[in-house]
Amino acid sequence: MKNKILIIFSSIFFMLNSCSSEDNAAASNLETPIANAAKDVNDAGFKAKWNYVSKSQSYLLDVSISGDFTTFVENYNSKEVTDLNEIVVGLNGGTQYFYRVRAKNDSQISGYSNVISVITTGSSTIPEDPTFLKVKANKLANPFFVGMAVKADQLVNGSKYDAILKNEFSSISAEYEMKMNPISTASGVYNWTAADKIVAYGNANGINVHGHALVWHNAVPTWLTNFSGTDVQFAAEVKKYITDVVTHYAGKVKSWDVxxxxxxxxxxELRNTIFLQRMGPNYVKDCFQWARDAANAAGDKNLLLFYNDYATSTNIPKQNKMFSIIDDLKTSNLIDGVGYQMHNTYLNPTKIQIETDINRAVAKGLKIHISELDIQVNPTNDITSFTNERRLAQKEKYKEIVKIYNAIPAANKYALTIWGMKDDESWIPYSTDLNHVGNDWPLLYDSNFALKSAHTGFLEGLD
Structure with a gap:
């Protein structure tokens, strides 16, 4: 009987000891909590929420203004909370915040939860950074040109365009007026008026002038489209045009998208354009050769020649073909750089996609020009006004792209050009090709020339 009692007590002791060990194991291996979307969002705060974690006694809440939690909102750095939610207060309106939580049991602390992003309602009370873009860029250890696309009629002394261009930008590109169609009115006949005004403005104000573009299938003048001569004669006309334009602007235009x-x-593969049809698959190389020959003949030994294209970060077959063209040009010493248009959205391309694309050109020792940057915030027409969420998402995307560009080696830097000044004058809301005709706000200034958060994002990308 005593032996049976001893066995029973031993069993009970073992079970209790086992349970205690399991409890300790659970305490030392707390599950990671799952954070939920914020509730009750207002101008000054929101309710942060998360799921229950077994064995936890409390939770540690972090709230930050940055997704990497390098800075914390005051009083919200590992703030201990005993409930499954916390009302976060004292925030700014119209501002993006991030939160995460950890479970705690005595000295045991779990890993971090997922990160939740939340944007407070109302208007931000934090003013945009008014620092001039080129001023900050010029202070970098490895500076580069900050550019903008312009129209000739904007370049009026004393205008708002004029003041912003002179203060903020160190490079300009013609949005359309230096393409073939507006310049070439007939064989050997040219209308230089608008293009000359743009080039003269840049030269007079110490602003770099990038020529855009010598050959583009969407800017072929009618007389050349309807040209009835032979293919050899057609090529001779293209050669004459390139030679005359490069010669006319020798020493005044520092670079060209050829x-x-x-x-x-x-x-x-190569786009089926009139140039491919009438000049054959070597037409790209021929155009670069003619541009280089014209520059050398005019004594312009420093002219930089670029190939320019779009959507190569996400379209890998297109990217591969572009680099096969570039490799051929580089072998013949005919190319100096690559222009990445970057007509992006607030969602894509991803950081990795952009870096991978650009780094291919960097590895080849080429100059990099982010040549036509704008960031759409309404690609699917799901908003009818410029919301705080999209405002801040656009700011972060501008910041991301500028940081990517600023990180490339000094020898590969050339310029980062914004494709237009004001939202209401951007090509994007009016483009049928983009399939989202309607509202969009893609640039650094609003319709009243006021700075946007996108401008602040650009500046932050230079940090």
Whole structure:
């Protein structure tokens, strides 16, 4: 009987000891909590929420203004909370915040939860950074040109355009007026008026002038489209045009997009343009050769020649074809750089996609020009006004792209050009090709020339 009692007590002791060990194991291996979307969002705060974690006694809440939690909102750095939610207060309106939590049991602390982003309602009370873009860029250890696309009629002394351009930008590109169609009115006949005004403005104000673009399939003048001569004569006309334009601006225009958008979006091969049809598959190389020959003949030994295209970060067949063209040009010493248009959205391309694309050109020792940057915030027409969420998402995307560009080696830097000044004058809301005709706000200034958060994001990307 005594032995049976001893066995029973031993069993009970073992079970209790086992349970205690399991409890300790659970305490030392707390599950990671799952954070939920914020509730009751207002101008000054929100309710942070998360799921229950077994064995936890409390939770540690972090709230930050940055997704990497390098800075914390005051009083919200590992704030201990005993409930499954916390009302976060004292915030700014119209501002993006991030929160995460950990479970705690005595000295045991779990890993971090997922990160939740929340944007407070109302208007931000934090003013945009008014620092001039080129001023900050010029202070970098490895500075680069900060550019903008312009129209000739904007370049009026004393205008708002004029003041912003002179204060903020160190490079300009003609949005359309230096393409073939507006300049070439007939064989050997040219209308230089608008292009000359743009070049003279840049030269007079110490602003770099980038020429855009010598050959583009969407800017072929009618007389050349309808040209009835032989293919050899057609090529001679293109050569004459390139030679005359490069010669006319020798020493005044520092760089040219020689050929623009030569690669097809769908096939990953050369686009079926009039130039391919009439000049053959070597037409891109021929155009670069003619531009280089014209510059050398005019004594312009420093002219930089670029190939320019779009959507190569996400369209890999297109990217591969672009680099096969570039490799051929580089072998013949005919190319100096690559223009990445970057007509992006607030969602894509991703950071990795952009870096991978750009780094291919960096590895080849080429200059990099982010040549036509704008960031759409309404690509699917799901908003009818510029919301705080999209405002801040656009700011972060501008910051991301500028940081990517600023990180490349000094020898590969050339310019980062914004494609237009004001939202209401951007090509994006009016483009039928983009399939989202309607409202969009893609640039650094609003319709009243006021700075946007996108401008602040650009500046932050220079840090």
């Amino acid at each position: 050929v623009n958008e030569a690669v097809d979006d769908n096939t990953g």
